[in-house]
Amino acid sequence: MGHCGGVASYVDPEGEYERDSDYISTRITADGRDGYAVEPGRYRLVAARACPWANRAIIVRRLLGLEDVLSLGLCGPTHDKRSWTFDLDPGGVDPVLKIPRLQDAYFKRDPGYEKGITVPAMVDVQSGAVVTNDFAQITLDLSTEWTQYHREGAPDLYPEALRAEIDEVAQRIYTEVNNGVYRAGFAGSQEAYESAYDRLFAALDWLSERLAKQRYLVGDTITEADVRLFTTLARFDAVYHGHFKCNRNKLTELPVLWAYARDLFQTPGFGDTIDFVQIKQHYYLVHTDINPTHIVPKGPDLSTWLTPHGREELGGKPFGDGTPPGPPGDGERVPAEHSASRRP
Structure with a gap:
């Protein structure tokens, strides 16, 4: 399978x-x-x-x-x-x-x-x-x-001094958020769903609190922990909010997490890997038990991913003393119409 x-x-x-x-x-x-x-x-x-x-x-x-x-x-x-x-x-x-x-x-x-x-x-x-x-x-x-x-200027995503903390944060993100949305979406009973929903939003509230004071999850640069959280946040409003019934709030209604997600999205290497069309097709077409009609929703509006996030004020540098990666190579670019774009 x-x-x-x-x-x-x-x-x-x-x-x-x-x-x-x-x-x-x-x-x-x-x-x-x-x-x-x-x-x-x-x-x-x-x-x-x-x-x-x-x-x-x-x-x-x-x-x-x-x-x-x-x-x-x-x-x-x-x-x-x-x-x-x-x-x-x-x-x-x-x-x-x-x-x-x-x-x-x-x-x-x-x-x-x-x-x-x-x-x-x-x-x-x-x-x-x-x-x-x-x-x-x-x-x-x-x-x-x-x-x-590694390229010259590559970030250290798993710095030795921070590994214990990265592992601890990443483990909680995995059980409560990355897998938490699936636990809600595939729950087979009302009770299981409500328990999964409560656990997910408790974790998102914990993350909001943590990220209110610091730009990244661990230390003052991007680490493995941020990569792991980002891929779930990028799919949240397009898929998990509706398809998986994770609907207490949209990501866009959680000010800290929404700013954090936009900050990463606008960082080279993150948003340029996100194909919203494929993401929606995957969940809405493959999960026939949850979406038997195969209808793929038209929304949400993606232009807001590129709006200013203001997270620079918290300090921190995405790549530490390193540099951002260059643009994606030939054959690896997400088509513009599949990505977030400013409205004309």
Whole structure:
């Protein structure tokens, strides 16, 4: 089954949504201790712009400037019961891996593979086999194991001195926010839904309070924690507010989080990875149990993403002593009509 970041998700007898987190945990490291050493051109990051878990890896690859050493394969916004597919590519085949479905790379690794076919996945180009789909570890390893190939001026997204705090904040964001919206959206009972809703908004209130006084979640520069929160906030009004019934407030009605989200959106490497059209198509077309009509909503108005946010007053520098990444490379730009744009 094609999944967005979660391996196998299910609803328990009480109607509670559970995300199985049993991933292929092989790591790609500088010393190659798991049998896969960091090497330019050896791996392909397979992702989908629609998926928040894959979106993180796309952002981190961009921020660190790894485009020339780690190629990017993009699946389309929808998948069938079996697998994500390369329907954006000519002939529906990934031009590097030469496969139509991501499941082919999973079966290359394990012919009897029975878990979810998830993005993001790191694929060994030569063998065509998936190395890992552990989305949380993938981005940390891009920051810590691929340092030899980071661009000049790349940010340290996982600074050693702040790792304990980043891990703690990121864990709460994962359980309460990243996964919290799914817990509300896929709840199988009124009670489970209301409990999920309360937990989600309690966490968003906690984040609002934390971010009222500081520009970023941990320290005074962008870290892994900000990347993890951003991909959920970017999808909040377009999908989670309506589709997943997370409707106490829109993001645009939470002043601190809305300013914070706009600040990141307007930072190179963040907003330029967001494809709102694919995001909406993914959720509203794939989740037929929640949206049987397949109607994709027209809104919301996206022009407000580019309005001034005023967060500079809190100090902090997005890239510390580093520099922003350059513009996205050829073939990796989100079409203008799929992104936020100022109204003419």
